[in-house]
Amino acid sequence: MSEHEGVKTSSHDQGLPERLAESMRSGWADTEDRDVTAAEHAPFHARRRQALGERFAGDTLVVPTGGLKVRANDTDYEFRPGSDFYWLTGSHEPDEVLVLRPDGSAALYLHPRSPRDTDEFFRDRVYGELWVGRRPTLAGTAALLAVETAHIRDLAKALAELDPETTRVLRGIDATVDAAVGVADDGLRDGELAAVLAELRLVKDSWERGRLRLAVAATAEGFEDVVRALPADREVSERLVEGVFGLRARHDGNAVGYSTIAAAGAHACTLHWIRNDGRVRPGDLLLLDAGVEDTHLYTADVTRTLPVNGRFSDVQRRVYDLVFAAQEAGIAAVRPGVPFRAAHDAAMRVIAEGLADWGILPVSAEESLEPGCGLHRRWTLHSTSHSLGLDVHDCARARATAYLEGTLAEGHVLTVEPGLYFQADDLTVPEEYRGIGVRIEDDILVTADGRENLSAALPRRSDEVEAWMADLRKAGPRLPG
Numbered sequence: 001m002s003e004h005e006g007v008k009t010s011s012h013d014q015g016l017p018e019r020l021a022e023s024m025r026s027g028w029a030d031t032e033d034r035d036v037t038a039a040e041h042a043p044f045h046a047r048r049r050q051a052l053g054e055r056f057a058g059d060t061l062v063v064p065t066g067g068l069k070v071r072a073n074d075t076d077y078e079f080r081p082g083s084d085f086y087w088l089t090g091s092h093e094p095d096e097v098l099v100l101r102p103d104g105s106a107a108l109y110l111h112p113r114s115p116r117d118t119d120e121f122f123r124d125r126v127y128g129e130l131w132v133g134r135r136p137t138l139a140g141t142a143a144l145l146a147v148e149t150a151h152i153r154d155l156a157k158a159l160a161e162l163d164p165e166t167t168r169v170l171r172g173i174d175a176t177v178d179a180a181v182g183v184a185d186d187g188l189r190d191g192e193l194a195a196v197l198a199e200l201r202l203v204k205d206s207w208e209r210g211r212l213r214l215a216v217a218a219t220a221e222g223f224e225d226v227v228r229a230l231p232a233d234r235e236v237s238e239r240l241v242e243g244v245f246g247l248r249a250r251h252d253g254n255a256v257g258y259s260t261i262a263a264a265g266a267h268a269c270t271l272h273w274i275r276n277d278g279r280v281r282p283g284d285l286l287l288l289d290a291g292v293e294d295t296h297l298y299t300a301d302v303t304r305t306l307p308v309n310g311r312f313s314d315v316q317r318r319v320y321d322l323v324f325a326a327q328e329a330g331i332a333a334v335r336p337g338v339p340f341r342a343a344h345d346a347a348m349r350v351i352a353e354g355l356a357d358w359g360i361l362p363v364s365a366e367e368s369l370e371p372g373c374g375l376h377r378r379w380t381l382h383s384t385s386h387s388l389g390l391d392v393h394d395c396a397r398a399r400a401t402a403y404l405e406g407t408l409a410e411g412h413v414l415t416v417e418p419g420l421y422f423q424a425d426d427l428t429v430p431e432e433y434r435g436i437g438v439r440i441e442d443d444i445l446v447t448a449d450g451r452e453n454l455s456a457a458l459p460r461r462s463d464e465v466e467a468w469m470a471d472l473r474k475a476g477p478r479l480p481g
């Protein structure tokens, strides 16, 4: 993308004769939307801004959303708002900046819809309505999101007036904003802002729980679509699986919340197998780890491991049932007031005992579970839980005391996803186990007195998975809609 007279154009755009330019600037009806009402979610964003402001009384807080990122040459990736910014505003547009003032008021700086007597609306590939569709106005956004709005061209002056000693910036998102406000106290103040935002986001309010339910419901539909389309008696490509799920994600939601892992056979032992360029063969297992991101950007994160031909072999079932037992123990451990690690610890105990029973673990389960040992982890590889919300690995910047070493509370949403992975070249396990990878992952809401499995619509027990697959296959493939 190149910039000519403030308009972002591309090298292959045609020249603009003055007669055409004059024609383009006139002859348009007034399309200003004057009847915008507040979005249903606007009050939730206001409450979150208030909660954040209360944590930093007397400070000005600057939270940008970021801009477009180059994919190649003059084409960009599709824009996704910064999660913290989105959580505070509900705005999907690029290049915006939220400023929370010490008095508790807020201003959303944005690049508004251009008037039609300039070239921007028909020439600019980022802000031109004829290129990207309807753009927001200052008044329209103020009404829709119930927040004061200001023109982005006034931001530089506003930032220049701020004292770094009483300002905190969410850094690393927008280089222009980073450069505009000096760093005080070695960046510690800014780091606190990032951490507190993540910690506040650990607890999902009722709006967020509703969006997560929608994301999980669409994800369940996507898993059903895959099973309906997956033949039991001939091989297909992992890309078919990825594509079928991706269609559901794009149709019912915004997109996939992360790159789909469609891992057949030994690929299931590669934790983040997203190349998906292999074959799905009857007799193998298919590990599908996928989540729909809903239109308000909340994502599900669900894994099922499915017997492609519809029935687990004896050894596949043995591995699967142990992971299932571990997951059951992990889910049962989730409730308010217990350590975040409780699900992991419960699941790992089951796994270690199972591996010891099978003679695979070279030490006792007890010894393996000691912090200084951990030999079972050769086959479990990853931890059992992470926070889930706007980001698939949500709240990553929360301090350990609030998250990994913290305590579960009502409104937290976390995954419980134990796995067992026997690499194809692992000489320490009997041959029949090699190349088998199993993970089962569900999305768990911490309730006032326990837990709710948001993804319970998808069966987990091995015999229930088989019956579910048989039923769906009888019904056959379907398209969304």
Ligand SMILES: [Mn+2]
Pocket: 301, 386, 415, 417, 441
């Ligand atoms: Mn996960």
